[in-house]
Amino acid sequence: MEPPQSRIIAALNGPQTLGNSAFFWIFAILVLIVAIFFPFYASRFQVITASNLAISSLLALSLCLIWGYCGILSLGQASFYCVGGYAFGVVGINLIESAGNTNLALIAGIVAPVLLAAVLGWLMFYRRLKGVYVAILMLIVSLLLGLFMRQTADPSYAIGKAALGGMNGLRPESAGDPGIPNITLGFGEAVAVFDGRSAGFYWLVLAILVLVFLGLRWLVNSTYGYILIACREDSERTETFGYDIRLVQLSVFCLSAAIAGLAGTLYTAWGTYIHPDGFSVAPNILVVIWVAVGGRKDLASVIVSTVALGWLSLELSRYGEVSLLVLGLILIFAMMVARDGIVSALGEQIGRLVAARGSRREIVACFKGGRR
Amino acid sequence: MQASTLERVVPGVVADVILDVRNVTKHYGGIRALDGLSLQVVRSEIHCVLGPNGAGKSTFFKMLMGTERPTSGSIHYDGRDVTRLQAFERARLGLSVKFQNLRTFGDLTVFQNLFIPLRRTCGPSEIPDRVSEILRQVRLPGVENRLVRHLSHGQQQWLAIAMSVASRPRLLLLDEPTAGLSAEETERTAEIIHEVNSEGMTVVVIEHDMGFIRSLKARTSVLHYGRLFAQGSFDEIAANEHVRQIYLGTE
Ligand SMILES: Nc1ncnc2c1ncn2[C@@H]1O[C@H](COP(=O)(O)OP(=O)(O)OP(=O)(O)O)[C@@H](O)[C@H]1O
Ligand SMILES: [Mg+2]
Numbered sequence: 001m002e003p004p005q006s007r008i009i010a011a012l013n014g015p016q017t018l019g020n021s022a023f024f025w026i027f028a029i030l031v032l033i034v035a036i037f038f039p040f041y042a043s044r045f046q047v048i049t050a051s052n053l054a055i056s057s058l059l060a061l062s063l064c065l066i067w068g069y070c071g072i073l074s075l076g077q078a079s080f081y082c083v084g085g086y087a088f089g090v091v092g093i094n095l096i097e098s099a100g101n102t103n104l105a106l107i108a109g110i111v112a113p114v115l116l117a118a119v120l121g122w123l124m125f126y127r128r129l130k131g132v133y134v135a136i137l138m139l140i141v142s143l144l145l146g147l148f149m150r151q152t153a154d155p156s157y158a159i160g161k162a163a164l165g166g167m168n169g170l171r172p173e174s175a176g177d178p179g180i181p182n183i184t185l186g187f188g189e190a191v192a193v194f195d196g197r198s199a200g201f202y203w204l205v206l207a208i209l210v211l212v213f214l215g216l217r218w219l220v221n222s223t224y225g226y227i228l229i230a231c232r233e234d235s236e237r238t239e240t241f242g243y244d245i246r247l248v249q250l251s252v253f254c255l256s257a258a259i260a261g262l263a264g265t266l267y268t269a270w271g272t273y274i275h276p277d278g279f280s281v282a283p284n285i286l287v288v289i290w291v292a293v294g295g296r297k298d299l300a301s302v303i304v305s306t307v308a309l310g311w312l313s314l315e316l317s318r319y320g321e322v323s324l325l326v327l328g329l330i331l332i333f334a335m336m337v338a339r340d341g342i343v344s345a346l347g348e349q350i351g352r353l354v355a356a357r358g359s360r361r362e363i364v365a366c367f368k369g370g371r372r
Numbered sequence: 373m374q375a376s377t378l379e380r381v382v383p384g385v386v387a388d389v390i391l392d393v394r395n396v397t398k399h400y401g402g403i404r405a406l407d408g409l410s411l412q413v414v415r416s417e418i419h420c421v422l423g424p425n426g427a428g429k430s431t432f433f434k435m436l437m438g439t440e441r442p443t444s445g446s447i448h449y450d451g452r453d454v455t456r457l458q459a460f461e462r463a464r465l466g467l468s469v470k471f472q473n474l475r476t477f478g479d480l481t482v483f484q485n486l487f488i489p490l491r492r493t494c495g496p497s498e499i500p501d502r503v504s505e506i507l508r509q510v511r512l513p514g515v516e517n518r519l520v521r522h523l524s525h526g527q528q529q530w531l532a533i534a535m536s537v538a539s540r541p542r543l544l545l546l547d548e549p550t551a552g553l554s555a556e557e558t559e560r561t562a563e564i565i566h567e568v569n570s571e572g573m574t575v576v577v578i579e580h581d582m583g584f585i586r587s588l589k590a591r592t593s594v595l596h597y598g599r600l601f602a603q604g605s606f607d608e609i610a611a612n613e614h615v616r617q618i619y620l621g622t623e
Binding site: 223229233240242 | 438439458464468475477479481483484487489491492535539
């Protein structure tokens with residue numbers, strides 16, 4: 001009988017992810033410990049930045065899931081992020097005083113983008129739209145939503161106490177109403193408030209990121225993950241083995257929207273701010289760059305590249321608008337040296353080195369599913 | 373017993389038909405890949421389809437599997453009109469295909485490739501055993517963790533056959549299963565076809581290799597310009613002057 005912890009690790013490992021060795025997991029735990037203690041040795045500003053990077057990583061994971069694992073490139077992933085953000089904000093502004101928490105707002109931030117994804121996914125996948133058509137259609141949807149949100153400055157665009165606010169971003173209808181609330185979890189008096197600038201919020205986001213990462217590791221290495229990958233490689237062939245690929249694509253699209261919506265919700269609570277610019281081309285492309293540079297076919301690689309590139313963008317933002325340009329150049333460079341991503345390629349290399357030096361057991365563990 | 377039914381199939385005698393293709397037409401722009409094809413396949417038989425290049429054989433299989441729709445006509449499987457069913461629905465009814473251009477998942481491992489068809493009928497814990505069993509059957513033992521694109525063409529052909537058989541279909545469609553195989557491997561393919569057929573699987577095979585078709589001892593249909601040109605036992609077909617002209621003569 002296997003001990004339970006090795007069963008759990010086994011469920012998280014598999015051919016669909018890099019890093020299946022003991023070495024990888026020990027390293028991951030060390031990184032996590034460093035991340036957990038980050039607020040104790042970093043400045044307040046750095047912690048706030050780190051929260052933002054963790055939120056971006058969530059968004060990147062959502063695109064990684066559909067694009068890297070199921071072959072559905074969406075150029076409108078930011079739309080789910082923003083729809084989630086707006087939904088959280090609208091419900092939050094309306095209910096924070098009466099309910100005293102943001103439980104429902106948080107749920108709305110996830111459900112709203114999922115509903116949008118369900119409708120769009122049904123329209124696209126049940127009509128067997130593929131590839132570039134899906135990518136472009138999603139970009140257009142995002143741009144249209146942005147266009148709509150931009151012209152909502154008129155007070156008539158209000159949902160209860162929340163005014164959509166056009167280019168001013170989401171705000172309360174009247175000065176007396178509360179603004180976009182902090183994440184406030186719990187019931188009645190027993191609530192925990194996570195101020196977006198606090199270490200508590202950082203730990204909350206970190207915990208969510210870890211959970212989503214582990215959940216996705218489990219998912220992509222399960223039967224569902226095998227089918228996702230088969231769809232990515234040849235969806236028509238996969239269908240002839242008896243899988244309703246329309247349903248597979250629709251379901252993964254909705255799951256991805258849920259994760260993106262959660263990220264958008266956290267983002268909105270982080271800055272207590274959400275704006276129509278989030279629907280524009282740049283943020284949509286930015287997610288694609290994060291995912292592509294790291295390696296769209298591996299979850300961990302995508303987190304690494306998102307944190308690295310997100311940090312770089314912030315550093316570069318001091319020099320004005322160069323950041324997207326630099327990221328674009330990095331993308332081109334990455335595609336030339338490693339088509340499936342720089343971090344993935346490095347990860348595979350390290351995996352091989354470890355295997356070459358490590359014990360026989362580690363060699364077996366690395367090669368069992370480490371390389372695709 | 374099942375193998376003998378097909379030998380008794382005579383035109384005009386009501387047979388247990390598993391597949392009934394009625395007047396199927398498929399246009400690709402101006403090209404008529406299929407032009408009013410009607411053809412019946414009897415339950416538990418091995419049925420060979422031959423015809424010159426471009427006769428519409430592969431198109432015929434695409435219509436059967438449902439990856440493409442006929443322009444007109446209907447397809448009846450097991451007494452049921454499946455013309456409007458999606459490919460996955462037909463697969464669930466027991467149809468399975470090996471395409472001419474293999475369509476294995478090249479960037480995945482052999483294990484991952486076999487996982488997909490097997491998982492429809494097996495629990496995840498049974499799969500490793502079933503994979504090694506199937507790989508032994510097609511004489512590819514121990515290649516589980518190899519990337520499929522690193523296999524030789526012959527090995528990929530085997531794998532493609534293995535994938536189509538793995539789900540234990542009731543009607544198996546094989547489009548040129550011996551392309552790229554050695555003589556010995558071709559013989560083994562015939563053995564496997566007989567093996568799965570004796571388990572009750574109906575098999576339709578598109579082939580060019582005459583020796584192979586002869587070894588299958590199967591009822592044979594000849595397609596020409598998207599129509600049924602001739603039908604009969606292999607010997608009858610081989611002796612048919614017209615078939616010789618359109619097909620054998622060109623070889
Ligand atoms: N997707 C397509 N678009 C346009 N024409 C097509 C398409 N598929 C097949 N055709 C045409 O239909 C005709 C029949 O093709 P098909 O592949 O069915 O022939 P085949 O009998 O399988 O030939 P072969 O022995 O070479 O495999 C050919 O003229 C081919 O060019
Ligand atoms: Mg063909």
